Amino acid sequence: MDRISKLPEALILRILSLLPAQDVVATMFLSKRWQPLWTLVPKLMYDDSYQNIEYRRFSKFVDRSLLLHEAPVVETLNFKLGRNSRAVDIGVWTRTAVKRCVRELIIEIDCSSSTTALILPKSLCTDCTMLVTLTLISVILVDVSSSVSFPSLKGLGLVSVKYPDDEFVKRLLSNCPVLEALAVERNPDENVTIFTIIVPSLKSLFLRESSKCVRNDARGFVIDAPSLEFFDIRDHRSGFCVFENNMPKIIKADVDVLYSHPGKILSSITSVKHLYLCLRNSKDLYPVGSVFHHLVHLKLCTCETEWLNLLMCVLRDSPKLQTLKLEQCHNHMKQTPRQCWLEPNSVPECLLTSLETLEWVNYEGTVEEKEVAAFILRNGSCLKKAFTYLSTCIPVKLWSFSHEGSSNIWLLSQCLIRIFGYVET
Template sequence: MDMISQLPEDLLLRILSELPTANDVVATMVLSKRWQLFGSQCQNLCSTTTTIAIKILILEETLHFELTQTFDVLDIILWITIAVQRRVRYLKINIDCASSTTPVILPRSLYTCCGMLVTLNLTSVTLTDASTLPSFSTLKTLRLLSVKYPGDEFVRRLLSSCHVLEDLEVEQCNDDNVTIFTVKVLSLRTASLYKSSDRCTEDEDGFVIDAPSLELLELYDYSGSFCIVEKDMPNIVDADVFVNHYPSTEILSSITSVKHLDLCLSYSKDAYSDGSVFHRLVHLKICTCATEWLNLLMCVLRDSPKLRAIKLRQCHDIRDEQPRPCWNEPKSVPECLISSLETLKWVKYEGTEEQKEVAAFILRNGRCLKKVAISSETTDSDKKLEMLKELSLFSRRSPNCHLAFD
């Protein structure tokens, strides 16, 4: 009796996934009539595409494949086995979710492959748990987009095993089995962390970051979760922080060494700790879609003595029922307006009362201003002309300030 034929398909594929080489996978097919159903497909892969793949791998050490609903799980097992055998250094697996409703579970042999990888890019796959993970001693770039995990602890172990990781991109999807996504990598230089807009979060959902060598941070989260930064980032140069939850002040307070800062925050109070100074900040972008953007702008101007350029633009739609921003002119002029600010660019200017007051305040106090560029999206030519007249009448502290309106 062929006992192997009685085993469930998942178990058969599990056995194949644990085999060390592609030749072993093919040889094992002869042991069971059930496995012979996979035989022709596997033989074709080994006799045709494998030859092409080996040539690519020898020359470029790269394996990149995108799969749709027509693929078989055995395809993944075989290709990962080939990747391990050929010592691939650059591996990309992209599953087309639009054409495949069945979860794609990657075999444990992937972790063996990671022992030689420099770059690993995974999209829309499910990772398998493992009691122990190898040291990913050569992995420098890791992208995990819409990936599902065994749980929080697995993520923590996975990233802590990447001892030389420099570039990390994460996009958390709905139902990814992770509540707190912990990024604790001392070697990390760039981190791009996203939460998908359809993600349903709980009160304890969020990111925990411990990356003191970070130079670039991109944080995009509109799901209402939290972000805790455990250590300051003294090497940070660029940071984009787009969040709509109530702040934990660690985020901005930990990146006060930043030079280029892009903000879209739904709050201004307690955005960062009192006494924080952005002593190297020279370029500031602020989104004007939130109600409190004016207060946030004034706070950052006050605490950025070397700021040279400001860009204001509306990145997101404004709800009709959303309260209008409140403008309170500061009692003292920020130091950057007196000694360093050279350019102001304002996109989607609408000429509201509070916008006119902010523009007038900057023009009136900007001693070093060289250029103010303001653009409007209105198609009403009369309204545009009226806005231009109003702006032209504002007094300018700097005699060298050029006003451009589009």
């Protein structure tokens, strides 16, 4: 402890920020050097399950510690609460946090110890004007007569939250004028059908549909975010995701959905540079006429029967592609017939001019996989590296070379025989 006491005060405060608030306050009894330090800690985490303290004592502890806290700015205030939590307490603590200029507020309800979600006070949506980041987990938001206002909010996380209705969600997000990052995991019991996101300033969007949700084709997302740069969606329960406008600034997109028409997403993100795709059981896999002029990195999931067709479409329309990764990310139905390989009449431009790396994860050595590998290796004029990871998770380096036209075809064929037991004639 003497060594820690000699550390700079700023470093000690960072260390204390990692501890539960109960332990932070307890350090005041270590020595005179430590006595005032806890009141300056910029991050406080209150967990009512820690040390099995009864809620009444916990509530008084939070009240008193927040009252005595003297840091000019509270960077993070984190509440992890259980079944005995009360909305009135949250209201008091939130108002205190506002006076302390809190920047990040996290409210998490432990559903495993609670029969009902906690209804948050209306003041949360109207008084926290200084908040920069807000995360709500397993809570209930109620409608407010006055306007929702988060003028400084840049990051928002909504996990298993219940809302009054569709219109409240739309109004909540539209009153976050500088919001840049939004993460949403939808609750199976929420009273929202269409989750509307109209945020001109939004740069990063992370969407998840709970696996507990019942399949509902009328339920989905509507998005209007022209500044979006990063998009990540995994949804196997809802029916749709619609972009009101194209995303001209998109850099990276991860799309893992079980929609009937996922092409509506792809047609809006053609400016993407890094793309992950898993489109499952879909009628309309690929939007006709889409060209990914800026795509350089593609990861494609091979779990579904239509992956071959999707792969060739994207390769055909991605003239600058440099890295291709194929991976079976999910278990596929063994009894479902796999798509047969039909070699295209023309070679995609990216194979001839730009593709440098091929990586194949969970390679099983099926007939169609061997044929696809042979086609890419035979026509990949710029390929420098090719790796495969067998289903046993053992990486095998296929080849590392610099192409010199057709002189390497024989070497490639020998490589295919050695690794795949197959060669194209």
